[in-house]
Amino acid sequence: MVEAFAVASGKGGTGKTTSTLALGLALAEDYDVTVVDADTGMANLLFHAGLADVDVTLHDLLLADTDAAVADAVYDRHGMRVVPCGTSLSDFRAANPDRLRDVVAELAADTDVLLLDSPATLASRDAVLPVVLADRTVLVVEPTIPAISDALKVQEYAASYGTDVAGVLFNRVTDGDAVDRVAAKADQYFEGPTLAAVPEDDAARAARRAGEPLLAHAPDSDAAAAYREAADALDVHASDADAVADRFRSAVVPDQP
Numbered sequence: 047m048v049e050a051f052a053v054a055s056g057k058g059g060t061g062k063t064t065s066t067l068a069l070g071l072a073l074a075e076d077y078d079v080t081v082v083d084a085d086t087g088m089a090n091l092l093f094h095a096g097l098a099d100v101d102v103t104l105h106d107l108l109l110a111d112t113d114a115a116v117a118d119a120v121y122d123r124h125g126m127r128v129v130p131c132g133t134s135l136s137d138f139r140a141a142n143p144d145r146l147r148d149v150v151a152e153l154a155a156d157t158d159v160l161l162l163d164s165p166a167t168l169a170s171r172d173a174v175l176p177v178v179l180a181d182r183t184v185l186v187v188e189p190t191i192p193a194i195s196d197a198l199k200v201q202e203y204a205a206s207y208g209t210d211v212a213g214v215l216f217n218r219v220t221d222g223d224a225v226d227r228v229a230a231k232a233d234q235y236f237e238g239p240t241l242a243a244v245p246e247d248d249a250a251r252a253a254r255r256a257g258e259p260l261l262a263h264a265p266d267s268d269a270a271a272a273y274r275e276a277a278d279a280l281d282v283h284a285s286d287a288d289a290v291a292d293r294f295r296s297a298v299v300p301d302q303p
Contacts, residue, residue, distance in 0.1 A: 047284035050150065050160040050294075051212055052084075052180035052204075056196020058166040060186045061217040063091050064250055066163040067128075067259035068270065069184070072277030074126040077158035083131040084146065084162040084176040087138055091163050092130035095123050096257040105132040107149050108141035116152045124262045129153065143175055150179055151294035159282055177204050179297055181283065181290070182212035185236065189216045189225040189243070194232055201236060211238035215276050219243045242276035244269050 053066040063083075070081045083091035083104060092098050102118040120127050129149075132138075154160055162180055165173035177183055183204050187197045201211050214236050219225045225243045233240065249264035256263050261270050 047158055047282075047286075048154045048160060048290050049158075049182070049283050049285055050154060050162060050180045050290065051280075052162045052164045052176045052183045052209070053186060054164040054177055054183050054200050054204075055166055055186045055193075056198075056200050057193060058088075060166070060188050060193065061244070061250070062166065062186045063094050063163050064254070064260055065184075065186045065215055065217060065244070065273070066161050067091070067094055068261050068273035069277050069280070070126050070128075070159075070161050071124055071259050071261040072274045073159050073161075073280070073282070074124070077282060078156075079126040079159045079161065080120070080129065080153050080157040081126060081161045082129040082150065082153065082163065085165045086131050086141055086143065086146075087165060087173075089131035089133055091128070092133070093257060094254055095121075095128050095130060095259060097121055097123070097128065097130045098257070100130060103130050103132040104146075104149065105134065105137040105141050108143065108145045109137070110140075110142055110145075116149055120153075124259055127157065146175055147179065147294050147297050151291040154291045154294060155288070174203060177209055178207045179294055180204075180209050181285070182210045182238075184212050184241070184280070185214045185238070186217050187214055187232075188218055189221075189228040191228075194228065194235070198235055205237075211236060212280055213238040213241035213276070215241045216243040218246045220246045239279065241279045242272045244272040244276070 164176040247269035249267035253263035
């Protein structure tokens with residue numbers, strides 16, 4: 047079985063990467079999990095996962111003349127597999143995003159859950175590809191009307207390529223009563239359920255500074271508990287791995303969002 051989730055938002059700064067790794071660790075208690083930093087232009091998952099000094103990253107796999115194997119860019123961290131992306135601007139410019147289809151297809155053949163940490167905007171061909179490839183999308187949203195508006199655009203675009211919404215994860219919440227009111231309105235517009243409301247937590251910042259995923263650095267924090275709640279609410283659909291891999295390889299790469 048395998049299901050691919052794009053972890054996406056309509057804007058930067060929502061805590062997408064923190065959320066991707068947190069969901070990965072929580073889901074890894076029950077599933078084989080692979081996390082991919084598919085934000086090839088503004089990658090930072092490698093810093094969150096303590097992989098800043100690795101030799102091979104996703105960028106290397108996306109080069110036309112690469113001799114790197116997919117397995118070379120896969121690293122075992124905290125009970126899950128992680129594929130970081132590099133931060134070199136020259137490597138980003140040289141990378142061919144079309145090759146991401148084959149990379150994801152190969153990874154899908156050997157995992158239960160594939161989490162794609164996606165770019166924050168719909169402004170480019172590269173940014174929307176993870177959403178197009180995924181079976182479903184987890185929308186990471188700050189509990190404000192503008193943020194919800196941006197996330198609805200992501201949902202609309204995902205739907206145009208047949209990608210459903212697995213759920214909405216409210217993040218960096220400072221007022222629990224306010225998020226309840228916002229979530230009630232959001233339920234009218236989003237197709238997926240509200241997975242959890244993750245509180246603003248100093249532990250998340252400390253984890254980033256330490257280069258560790260939140261659930262590894264501060265497993266007893268309030269934010270970690272909320273991410274576990276979200277993972278419990280995220281029902282994973284079993285699909286045939288070979289069929290999913292074939293779909294990834296044949297996916298149409300959009301020219302414009």
